Amino acid sequence: MVTDIQRIVISGYYGFGNSGDEAVLQSILTSLQEESEQAGIKLEPVVLSADPEWTSRIYGVESVHRMKLQDVISAIRGSEGLISGGGSLLQDVTGWKTIPYYLGIIRLAQGFGKPVFIYSQGIGPVNRPIFHPWIRRIYSRCRYLSVRDQESASLLEHMGLDRAKIEVVPDPVMSFARMNADRAAGSGEPxxxxxxxxxxxxxxxxxxxxxxxxxxxxxxxxxxxxxxxxxxxxxxxxxxxxxxxxxxxxxxxxxxxxxxxxxxxxxxxxxxxxxxxxxxxxxxxxxxxxxxxxxxxxxxxxxxxxxxxxxxxxxxxxxxxxxxxxxxxxxxxxxxxxxxxxxxxxxxxxRTQSRLPAQQIIDYLRNKRVGNR
The missing domain is CATH 3.40.50.2000 (Glycogen Phosphorylase B;)
Incomplete structure (x- = not known):
C-alpha cells in the first residue's frame, strides 16, 4: 500500500534532444518508480530540464527550467533530496562551465540540508586541476556516490575521495528491457x-x-x-x-x-x-x-x-x-x-546491477520514513 508522497529533484543533461541522456533519464525514472512501488512510497520526481514543457509531456513528470534559479531553488527546497546523474556531467572537454553548473546544483541542495545521490555518473576527462578540490569537497558530502566505470572511480580517488565509498555500477540505460524487433534479425539483407x-x-x-x-x-x-x-x-x-x-x-x-x-x-x-x-x-x-x-x-x-x-x-x-x-x-x-x-x-x-542506485535511494527514503514515525 502506498502511503507517502516524496518529491525528489533530478539534475542532468536533459531537454537538449540528446537521445542518450534522455535514455538515462527514462531509465532512472523507471527504476525509481518500480523500486518505490515495492517499498510503498509514492515518488514525485521533479526534473531540471532545458525544455521543461517537452520533458513533462514525454515523461509525465513535473519539470522546471534548469537555468531559472528561483524555480530550481523552490524545487530543491520542497524535495526530499537531489539525484545528480547519470551521463558525463563532470567533464570539461565540452567547456569549462559544465562542471561548475552541476557542482553548483549539488552545493545548492547541500546548503538546504538535502541528501544528494550521485547516480552512475561518468567522471572526466577533467583537464583543469582547479576543479579537483571542488569536486572532492562537494562529492565527499554526498549521501550516495556511484559511477559507471572503474576509470571514473579511479579519477575520483585520485582527487582525494575515499574509494571505499564509491560504488561502480553499469550505465542506467542497461536497465532497459529487451524489445521484440519489428523485423527478425538475421532474416533477409542484414x-x-x-x-x-x-x-x-x-x-x-x-x-x-x-x-x-x-x-x-x-x-x-x-x-x-x-x-x-x-x-x-x-x-x-x-x-x-x-x-x-x-x-x-x-x-x-x-x-x-x-x-x-x-x-x-x-x-x-x-x-x-x-x-x-x-x-x-x-x-x-x-x-x-x-x-x-x-x-x-x-x-x-x-x-x-x-x-x-x-x-x-x-x-x-x-x-x-x-x-x-x-x-x-x-x-x-x-x-x-x-x-x-x-x-x-x-x-x-x-541489467541487474544498473538498478542498484535506485534501490539505494528508495532504501534511504523508506528508512527515513520509518525513522520519522
Whole structure:
C-alpha cells in the first residue's frame, strides 16, 4: 500500500534532444518508480530540464527550467533530496562551465540540508586541476556516490575521495528491457545501425567510416540505418556520411527521423543485426538489446564501456582505420550468435546491477520514513 508522497529533484543533461541522456533519464525514472512501488512510497520526481514543457509531456513528470534559479531553488527546497546523474556531467572537454553548473546544483541542495545521490555518473576527462578540490569537497558530502566505470572511480580517488565509498555500477540505460524487433534479425539483407557525430573538423573520421561502410555493403548487400542520437547535429553528420558513400550506395541507406523518445530509438536499434557507433549510448542501447556492436572511439568513455564487455574499439577518430572497422563488422555478422552467447550473461548482470542506485535511494527514503514515525 502506498502511503507517502516524496518529491525528489533530478539534475542532468536533459531537454537538449540528446537521445542518450534522455535514455538515462527514462531509465532512472523507471527504476525509481518500480523500486518505490515495492517499498510503498509514492515518488514525485521533479526534473531540471532545458525544455521543461517537452520533458513533462514525454515523461509525465513535473519539470522546471534548469537555468531559472528561483524555480530550481523552490524545487530543491520542497524535495526530499537531489539525484545528480547519470551521463558525463563532470567533464570539461565540452567547456569549462559544465562542471561548475552541476557542482553548483549539488552545493545548492547541500546548503538546504538535502541528501544528494550521485547516480552512475561518468567522471572526466577533467583537464583543469582547479576543479579537483571542488569536486572532492562537494562529492565527499554526498549521501550516495556511484559511477559507471572503474576509470571514473579511479579519477575520483585520485582527487582525494575515499574509494571505499564509491560504488561502480553499469550505465542506467542497461536497465532497459529487451524489445521484440519489428523485423527478425538475421532474416533477409542484414541491417546495420550507424551512429555518427561530428568530431574531427576536417571530417576525416566520417570519411573513414563511409569507406568502411562501402566495404561492408559490397561484401554483404547490407542496408544501413543511420540513427541520430543528438538532433539536429547527428542528422547532419549522418547525412554527411551518406553523401560520402557516393551515388551508387546512397540507396542502401536510410536516416531515421522523428524518433522523439528514447524507447523509439531503442526499438530502432533492437531491429538491427549489428550497430557501428561513435555515440556511447548507441553502444549501450545495442548492448541492452543484445545487438552485436563495433565501437569507434572519440573519447575514453567509449573505451571504458567496451572494456567492461571485454571488447576494444575497432578504430579511433584521430586515426581512422576503415579496413579494421569493416573486418570487425563482417566478423560479427558472420558470428552473431556466438557473440550473443558470449556476452549475454555479462549484459544480464549489467541489467541487474544498473538498478542498484535506485534501490539505494528508495532504501534511504523508506528508512527515513520509518525513522520519522
Amino acid at each position: 541491417v546495420i545501425g550507424v551512429s555518427v557525430r561530428f568530431w574531427d573538423p576536417d571530417h576525416t573520421d566520417l570519411k573513414g567510416i563511409a569507406e568502411a561502410l562501402r566495404q561492408i555493403v559490397s561484401a554483404t548487400d547490407a542496408r544501413l540505418r543511420f540513427l541520430p542520437f543528438h538532433q539536429p547535429e547527428d542528422i547532419q553528420a549522418s547525412q554527411a556520411v551518406i553523401d560520402f558513400l557516393g551515388d551508387g550506395l546512397k540507396g542502401r541507406a536510410t536516416l531515421v527521423q522523428g524518433a522523439e523518445t528514447p524507447l523509439e530509438m531503442v526499438r530502432q536499434t533492437a531491429d538491427c543485426d549489428l550497430l557501428i557507433g561513435m555515440r556511447l549510448h548507441s553502444l549501450i542501447y545495442a548492448a541492452s538489446q543484445l545487438v552485436p556492436m563495433v565501437g569507434i572511439s572519440y573519447d575514453p568513455k567509449i573505451d571504458h564501456f567496451l572494456r567492461r564487455l571485454g571488447m576494444e574499439p575497432a578504430s579511433r577518430t584521430d586515426r581512422p582505420e576503415p579496413g579494421r572497422i569493416a573486418a570487425a563488422a563482417l566478423h560479427l555478422l558472420d558470428n552473431s550468435e556466438q557473440w550473443k552467447h558470449q556476452k549475454k550473461e555479462i549484459i544480464e548482470n549489467f
